[in-house]
Amino acid sequence: MDKLLIQGGQRLVGEVNVAGAKNAALPILCASLLSAGQLDLGNVPNLQDVRTMLALLAQMGVRAEVSGHAISLDGRWVDKPLAPYELVKTMRASILVLGPLLARLGEARVSLPGGCTIGARPVDQHIKGLQAMGAQIELEHGYINARIKQGMRLKGSRIMFDMITVTGTENLLMAATLAEGETVLENAAREPEVADLAHLLVAMGAKIDGIGTDQLTIQGVEQLHGARHQVIPDRIEAGTFLCAVAAVGGEVTLRQIEPHLLDAVLKKLSAAGVRIESGSNWIRASMHQRPTAVSFRTSEYPAFPTDMQAQFMALNCIAVGAAQIVETIFENRFMHVQELNRLGANVMVDGSTAFVTGVAHLSGATVMATDLRASACLAIAGLAAEGETLIERIYHLDRGYDQMEKKLSALGAQVSRITETAAVAQST
Numbered sequence: 001m002d003k004l005l006i007q008g009g010q011r012l013v014g015e016v017n018v019a020g021a022k023n024a025a026l027p028i029l030c031a032s033l034l035s036a037g038q039l040d041l042g043n044v045p046n047l048q049d050v051r052t053m054l055a056l057l058a059q060m061g062v063r064a065e066v067s068g069h070a071i072s073l074d075g076r077w078v079d080k081p082l083a084p085y086e087l088v089k090t091m092r093a094s095i096l097v098l099g100p101l102l103a104r105l106g107e108a109r110v111s112l113p114g115g116c117t118i119g120a121r122p123v124d125q126h127i128k129g130l131q132a133m134g135a136q137i138e139l140e141h142g143y144i145n146a147r148i149k150q151g152m153r154l155k156g157s158r159i160m161f162d163m164i165t166v167t168g169t170e171n172l173l174m175a176a177t178l179a180e181g182e183t184v185l186e187n188a189a190r191e192p193e194v195a196d197l198a199h200l201l202v203a204m205g206a207k208i209d210g211i212g213t214d215q216l217t218i219q220g221v222e223q224l225h226g227a228r229h230q231v232i233p234d235r236i237e238a239g240t241f242l243c244a245v246a247a248v249g250g251e252v253t254l255r256q257i258e259p260h261l262l263d264a265v266l267k268k269l270s271a272a273g274v275r276i277e278s279g280s281n282w283i284r285a286s287m288h289q290r291p292t293a294v295s296f297r298t299s300e301y302p303a304f305p306t307d308m309q310a311q312f313m314a315l316n317c318i319a320v321g322a323a324q325i326v327e328t329i330f331e332n333r334f335m336h337v338q339e340l341n342r343l344g345a346n347v348m349v350d351g352s353t354a355f356v357t358g359v360a361h362l363s364g365a366t367v368m369a370t371d372l373r374a375s376a377c378l379a380i381a382g383l384a385a386e387g388e389t390l391i392e393r394i395y396h397l398d399r400g401y402d403q404m405e406k407k408l409s410a411l412g413a414q415v416s417r418i419t420e421t422a423a424v425a426q427s428t
């Protein structure tokens with residue numbers, strides 16, 4: 001397993017091109033299951049999760065051609081509605097094949113996503129919604145077996161989500177595009193990645209009203225066609241680089257970003273003392289002092305994203321003052337705390353609140369990445385720490401960041417990847 005070796009203490013200076021959004025690209029790739037037409041996608045990030053999704057779609061019959069960040073998908077031959085555990089276990093977003101398969105082929109057998117990482121993450125809202133649309137669903141041997149009666153389509157329905165769910169909204173949105181009649185999704189997620197998927201579906205011929213709001217109204221159509229689409233920029237990757245500058249100082253300009261996607265994050269960075277300037281597709285962050293600690297609570301878009309919680313915690317660890325961080329979305333998303341404390345941070349957790357008291361210095365150590373954003377948090381802490389930090393299990397990082405160490409190195413950070421073979425060679 002690869003590791004990341006960081007020599008802390010370097011300021012970050014330069015420019016970064018922000019990649020396409022992982023959480024928009026994954027549902028968009030699944031939309032290829034909905035149509036026999038060709039999808040030509042641009043700005044698709046080069047990530048492990050994207051490769052896993054392409055492997056999953058390939059075994060259902062989707063043919064893909066990848067050329068850099070452009071991917072063409074052909075759903076003409078989709079005929080195998082099975083998502084096996086071996087592929088699903090590594091990526092929870094695999095559940096996004098359920099709605100499209102059911103809507104297009106009338107049946108789906110999808111492994112329940114495995115393992116608790118940042119929380120239990122049940123998929124009951126996905127299942128209840130599809131049942132309300134007429135699907136017969138049974139859970140058996142760890143699989144969701146779903147089907148529609150022979151010769152029937154899913155039926156439009158009024159669905160109120162019990163809680164706001166991003167992939168739940170995306171799954172039902174995709175299913176509803178091919179359902180018979182009108183579907184109304186209430187208490188829908190408003191995340192920009194949901195809106196990006198909806199824009200692609202409209203380009204494929206879907207009829208959707210209320211994009212970007214918490215009520216989506218979909219008039220089902222008999223079939224969808226091919227389309228071209230550019231994936232929106234990754235607001236979480238962008239926010240991660242901004243947190244890194246805030247923690248270690250310097251001046252970095254992000255390119256290929258839409259600043260409005262980061263409103264809540266930029267406000268907190270300003271409160272931490274970062275000077276933020278922005279234009280239509282760029283953000284510049286300058287930081288020349290120790291950050292001031294900032295308190296926040298995570299919530300659904302447009303409020304502060306849970307996917308930025310860990311990175312802001314790293315920043316708070318070396319800030320002046322103390323902060324309270326309340327995590328309201330996932331019940332087990334503080335696993336980075338123990339590792340931050342190994343670097344000399346002062347963080348205590350009580351239920352869903354973390355109390356962070358800033359310290360003047362962190363000191364490098366070997367730490368273990370436990371999930372995707374925890375890995376990013378440890379990378380930021382390692383950049384700010386004195387001496388060497390070795391982050392183990394960075395396969396989590398590769399799920400969601402497109403060559404993070406190369407981008408950081410280009411900004412002047414001393415970061416290198418140690419591959420398994422090199423690690424073995426080093427230890428012998």
Ligand SMILES: CC(=O)N[C@H]1[C@@H](OP(=O)(O)OP(=O)(O)OC[C@H]2O[C@@H](n3ccc(=O)[nH]c3=O)[C@H](O)[C@@H]2O)O[C@H](CO)[C@@H](O)[C@@H]1O
Pocket residue numbers: 023026092093119120121122123124125126163164165166167168306307329330331
């Ligand atoms: C691929 C992708 O887009 N992942 C994002 C997506 O995850 P994901 O879509 O899995 O997260 P959800 O929005 O569904 O989860 C929000 C909350 O609802 C709960 N819940 C969800 C569905 C359900 O059927 N039942 C239920 O109880 C979850 O356990 C969680 O506590 O949104 C999260 C919240 O912004 C982000 O952190 C993830 O990066």
Ligand SMILES: C=C(OP(=O)(O)O)C(=O)O
Pocket residue numbers: 023091092093118307372373400
């Ligand atoms: C939790 C995340 O992703 P996923 O839903 O794919 O696990 C994330 O992107 O921070």
